[in-house]
Amino acid sequence: MKQIFLFIFSIFCWSNIWSQSTLDSLQQLEEIVLTADKYLKSFSNTQTVSVLKDSVLRRNASSLTQLLNYNSTIYFKENGLGMVSSPAFRGTTAQQTTVTWNGININSQLNGQTDFNTINIRNFDEVNVRSGGGSALYGSGAIGGSIHLNNHIKFDKGFENTIYTAYGSFNTIDLALETSYASDRFSVDIGISRTSSDNDYDFVDSDKTNTNGNYYNQSLSANFGYKLNARNILKLYSYLYDGERHFSLISPTETPTKYQDFNYRTMLEWVGLYGRTTSTFKMAYLSERYKYFENINSENFSFGEAKTLVGKYDLDYKLLRNATLQAVIDITHTSGEGTSIKHNKRTISGFSILFKQQFQSFLYEAALRQEITNNYESPLLYSFGLRYNAGEHYAINLNTSKNFRIPNYNDLYWQGSGNPNLKPETSFQIELGQELSFKHIVFRATGFYNNITDMIRWVPTTTLWKPINTDHVVTYGLESEFDLNFNIKSHQLSFEGGYAYTISKNQDTKKYLIYVPKHKASAVFEYQYKRAAFYYQMLFVGEVFTLSDNNSQYILDAYSVSNIGAEYALGAQQQFVLGAQAKNIFNENYQSVANRFMPGIHYNFYINFNF
Amino acid sequence: MRNLFKLLTFGLSLALLATSCSSDDDSNQTQPLGDYENGIIVSAEGGPSSISFISNDLSIAQNNVYSTVNEEELGVYLQSIGFNGNQAFIVTDNTNAIIIVNRYTFEKEGSITTGLATPRYIDFANGKAYVSNWGDGFDPNDDFIAVVDLSSNTVETTIDVSEGPERILAENGKVYVSHKGGYGSNNVISVIDTANNEVSTISVGDVPDEMFVGDSGDLFVLSEGKAAWTGDETVASISKIDMSDNSVVQTLTFTNGVHPSQMYYDNGAVYYILNNEVFEMNEAATSLPTTSIVNLGTITAYGMAVNNGNLYITDAKDFASLGNLLVYDVNTGSLIDTFEVGVNPSKIYFN
Numbered sequence: 001m002k003q004i005f006l007f008i009f010s011i012f013c014w015s016n017i018w019s020q021s022t023l024d025s026l027q028q029l030e031e032i033v034l035t036a037d038k039y040l041k042s043f044s045n046t047q048t049v050s051v052l053k054d055s056v057l058r059r060n061a062s063s064l065t066q067l068l069n070y071n072s073t074i075y076f077k078e079n080g081l082g083m084v085s086s087p088a089f090r091g092t093t094a095q096q097t098t099v100t101w102n103g104i105n106i107n108s109q110l111n112g113q114t115d116f117n118t119i120n121i122r123n124f125d126e127v128n129v130r131s132g133g134g135s136a137l138y139g140s141g142a143i144g145g146s147i148h149l150n151n152h153i154k155f156d157k158g159f160e161n162t163i164y165t166a167y168g169s170f171n172t173i174d175l176a177l178e179t180s181y182a183s184d185r186f187s188v189d190i191g192i193s194r195t196s197s198d199n200d201y202d203f204v205d206s207d208k209t210n211t212n213g214n215y216y217n218q219s220l221s222a223n224f225g226y227k228l229n230a231r232n233i234l235k236l237y238s239y240l241y242d243g244e245r246h247f248s249l250i251s252p253t254e255t256p257t258k259y260q261d262f263n264y265r266t267m268l269e270w271v272g273l274y275g276r277t278t279s280t281f282k283m284a285y286l287s288e289r290y291k292y293f294e295n296i297n298s299e300n301f302s303f304g305e306a307k308t309l310v311g312k313y314d315l316d317y318k319l320l321r322n323a324t325l326q327a328v329i330d331i332t333h334t335s336g337e338g339t340s341i342k343h344n345k346r347t348i349s350g351f352s353i354l355f356k357q358q359f360q361s362f363l364y365e366a367a368l369r370q371e372i373t374n375n376y377e378s379p380l381l382y383s384f385g386l387r388y389n390a391g392e393h394y395a396i397n398l399n400t401s402k403n404f405r406i407p408n409y410n411d412l413y414w415q416g417s418g419n420p421n422l423k424p425e426t427s428f429q430i431e432l433g434q435e436l437s438f439k440h441i442v443f444r445a446t447g448f449y450n451n452i453t454d455m456i457r458w459v460p461t462t463t464l465w466k467p468i469n470t471d472h473v474v475t476y477g478l479e480s481e482f483d484l485n486f487n488i489k490s491h492q493l494s495f496e497g498g499y500a501y502t503i504s505k506n507q508d509t510k511k512y513l514i515y516v517p518k519h520k521a522s523a524v525f526e527y528q529y530k531r532a533a534f535y536y537q538m539l540f541v542g543e544v545f546t547l548s549d550n551n552s553q554y555i556l557d558a559y560s561v562s563n564i565g566a567e568y569a570l571g572a573q574q575q576f577v578l579g580a581q582a583k584n585i586f587n588e589n590y591q592s593v594a595n596r597f598m599p600g601i602h603y604n605f606y607i608n609f610n611f
Numbered sequence: 612m613r614n615l616f617k618l619l620t621f622g623l624s625l626a627l628l629a630t631s632c633s634s635d636d637d638s639n640q641t642q643p644l645g646d647y648e649n650g651i652i653v654s655a656e657g658g659p660s661s662i663s664f665i666s667n668d669l670s671i672a673q674n675n676v677y678s679t680v681n682e683e684e685l686g687v688y689l690q691s692i693g694f695n696g697n698q699a700f701i702v703t704d705n706t707n708a709i710i711i712v713n714r715y716t717f718e719k720e721g722s723i724t725t726g727l728a729t730p731r732y733i734d735f736a737n738g739k740a741y742v743s744n745w746g747d748g749f750d751p752n753d754d755f756i757a758v759v760d761l762s763s764n765t766v767e768t769t770i771d772v773s774e775g776p777e778r779i780l781a782e783n784g785k786v787y788v789s790h791k792g793g794y795g796s797n798n799v800i801s802v803i804d805t806a807n808n809e810v811s812t813i814s815v816g817d818v819p820d821e822m823f824v825g826d827s828g829d830l831f832v833l834s835e836g837k838a839a840w841t842g843d844e845t846v847a848s849i850s851k852i853d854m855s856d857n858s859v860v861q862t863l864t865f866t867n868g869v870h871p872s873q874m875y876y877d878n879g880a881v882y883y884i885l886n887n888e889v890f891e892m893n894e895a896a897t898s899l900p901t902t903s904i905v906n907l908g909t910i911t912a913y914g915m916a917v918n919n920g921n922l923y924i925t926d927a928k929d930f931a932s933l934g935n936l937l938v939y940d941v942n943t944g945s946l947i948d949t950f951e952v953g954v955n956p957s958k959i960y961f962n
Contacts, residue, residue, distance in 0.1 A: 250687070250706075251686040251706040251708070253706045253707045253708045253724045254705055254706050255705075255707060294747055295747050298747055298750065302749070415840060416839075416840020416841065417840065460911050460929075547931060549928075549932030554659070594659070
């Protein structure tokens with residue numbers, strides 16, 4: 001409680017000082033209003049951020065897993081289509097990838113990770129992938145990288161609506177509606193979406209079928225913006241997610257189970273622009289709850305829930321014409337419990353300082369962050385990056401950072417097993433990126449090295465399993481991206497390809513981490529002629545070990561999956577888009593997790609209507 | 612074992628992908644050695660579940676016996692195997708199934724796939740099999756013993772029992788069931804009269820697991836006691852039960868805060884593991900031994916058996932890689948041999 005009072009007190013002091021200033025800056029306002037996730041634009045210049053926009057989102061299934069599997073170098077292990085899915089970003093663990101919602105870290109407080117099949121992408125304006133360490137900006141878990149789900153609040157664009165509807169194999173229905181109205185002072189944007197599927201696909205080269213794999217999820221997003229005056233703007237973001245999945249069976253005689261997620265988040269943001277100073281105050285409330293039914297026909301379930309209140313004050317001061325200094329103070333209060341977790345509260349305060357300076361062809365940015373909590377010792381987090389543009393075609397980036405993943409509720413408080421003496425996992429990393437860009441060609445390559453110590457692993461003790469800080473893992477590798485774009489009259493040709501080479505090794509056992517492929521590649525080739533577009537999409541995932549002793553008899557084979565699609569736009573403004581897709585056209589028989597078979601060839605049809 | 616299952620549940624809530632069974636096709640290339648007679652059978656829970664064979668003279672070892680012979684995988688998690696005549700009954704709890712094979716060739720002869728709910732152990736009496744079933748591990752009211760007609764291999768009837776029936780032992784027309792307690796805990800032995808399926812109970816210490824009949828005709832039961840994390844820690848004990856009247860005639864109690872596991876009985880002696888040390892006690896003893904016969908070091912001891920002067924221990928390592936079978940000389944305590952077996956090896960049988 002004391003921490004909370006201190007926090008509110010300091011905010012009042014700061015706001016009073018800075019609201020004295022009266023300089024107008026409408027242009028600055030325009031930039032600020034777009035996104036609540038401002039570090040992504042202002043403090044991510046020395047790392048790779050890829051933006052996945054509307055057209056990419058539209059062509060993908062609604063799950064975040066599928067979107068990122070085909071459009072990033074992140075590897076996913078998915079327990080069958082639509083089931084539990086966890087990422088390995090740059091060879092790290094599921095808890096070492098952060099997902100943020102409008103700038104707020106939304107990884108589960110209970111298990112420290114995000115199940116990427118519980119995020120429906122339809123309600124977001126933009127999905128961004130930020131590679132590499134980001135704990136100094138985004139907090140716990142941003143070790144391999146972070147995924148950013150953002151909504152934009154725009155003014156002055158009138159009344160706009162989008163209807164998206166898709167139907168595909170296995171009775172998969174994917175619907176999304178978005179309606180927005182924005183005047184010069186007021187903005188409202190409401191989105192609803194629902195995806196459901198019987199998900200009863202036949203396994204390739206087998207007489208078996210995916211059983212008990214059906215799922216649905218529905219979400220509601222509501223975002224408001226209001227300009228109080230030229231210097232002050234209020235934004236309110238809200239999001240509600242409700243999903244149920246039956247977990248598919250490996251053997252038909254298994255007892256069928258199901259899993260329900262219910263997540264709610266809301267955030268109020270007040271941005272003040274006072275000349276050289278920008279002040280941002282945020283209050284967010286996040287609620288997560290799951291129920292697991294071990295027997296679908298029984299009323300019995302186990303559950304976990306956590307409620308988190310976040311307060312954040314961010315003061316941005318333009319120190320020089322080309323330099324910005326930011327100070328951030330935040331507090332996170334979480335209260336959680338579950339079937340095997342007694343009710344526990346935890347409060348974390350954080351202090352950050354960020355500095356950026358930009359010259360003609362040279363830029364550097366630095367961030368320092370210290371968190372304070374009673375639960376464990378937090379390391380000093382930092383990030384320091386340089387970017388140098390040598391001419392207009394070549395740029396080079398260097399970034400080094402210290403990052404962490406804090407122990408989660410399960411680690412700390414699991415009845416009987418929880419270890420209150422855990423330290424955060426810490427990661428030191430360094431990366432060097434190069435970028436060549438010409439009119440038609442862009443090529444990026446980033447080499448990274450990531451040394452992760454004190455990794456938490458649950459180990460058997462004499463009578464119990466307990467999490468301890470034991471593993472030391474080094475990951476290193478290369479991420480690369482190659483884009484081509486040509487226009488010849490009405491013909492448009494484009495190619496986007498990504499490839500990652502990843503080595504992730506436990507330094508004590510000298511073994512590779514399980515479920516991390518050395519090679520992953522994805523590519524999209526597209527040809528567009530006037531209103532018609534055709535594309536070919538490819539995914540390649542190298543072999544992975546499934547046992548920690550890297551036994552060669554227990555390897556999952558490499559696989560490659562190809563999809564094709566076509567789109568045609570109707571209407572005067574091409575506002576009506578019809579699409580058809582055939583997925584896994586070569587009927588590849590593959591598993592991303594042992595014995596969890598994925599579907600063979602299947603189809604999807606969609607209509608997108610903007611009006 | 613309960614802790615493993617707690618962990619598995621935990622795994623789900625972690626939303627981690629529980630390791631599941633699979634092996635590359637390459638693993639099935641070795642041909643069967645012929646008879647799996649005169650050897651040691653080690654079952655591994657998985658996943659993937661598997662069965663290993665090691666000849667009695669320790670000269671031949673083969674992994675993945677079942678999948679090699681039958682070209683199909685065993686479901687997870689292989690809990691136990693029961694032997695009856697020429698047949699072996701492989702109990703996999705997650706799949707609610709029992710696979711029946713010829714115990715010497717391991718060729719599949721049948722299966723029982725209906726009427727079971729998280730089956731744990733099996734034993735045989737009067738031409739019938741008795742299978743302990745947890746049902747839903749959290750539900751204290753759905754536990755039962757399935758009675759299987761061995762001529763048709765179907766569940767002919769079920770007998771309701773209290774929470775968490777674990778080991779099952781048939782002796783003289785009676786079936787003894789230790790109630791370890793599923794995800795919770797229990798403290799009784801059920802005694803089923805096979806003539807009329809009537810159930811009586813014997814109270815023992817908390818969390819009773821392994822049971823063996825000694826040469827003296829008494830039943831030995833190891834109760835592990837409730838662990839400290841339950842907030843209600845209780846002592847562990849070894850109970851000796853007179854099987855003529857089912858009365859507890861002796862209870863040897865361990866000191867507070869220690870929880871032995873993996874009891875085994877061979878040739879007049881009771882063995883158990885405490886803090887990774889193996890203790891041996893004469894079945895007539897009236898107090899617990901104070902010195903161990905073998906110190907296992909830092910392994911993850913997950914199963915134990917004793918036969919013909921050899922002590923067999925399974926090491927499950929990190930529960931995510933292939934485990935080992937360690938063979939010690941009971942008399943000298945020295946390690947004789949080590950074999951790599953399946954993932955999470957838990958039971959050792961002598962064929």
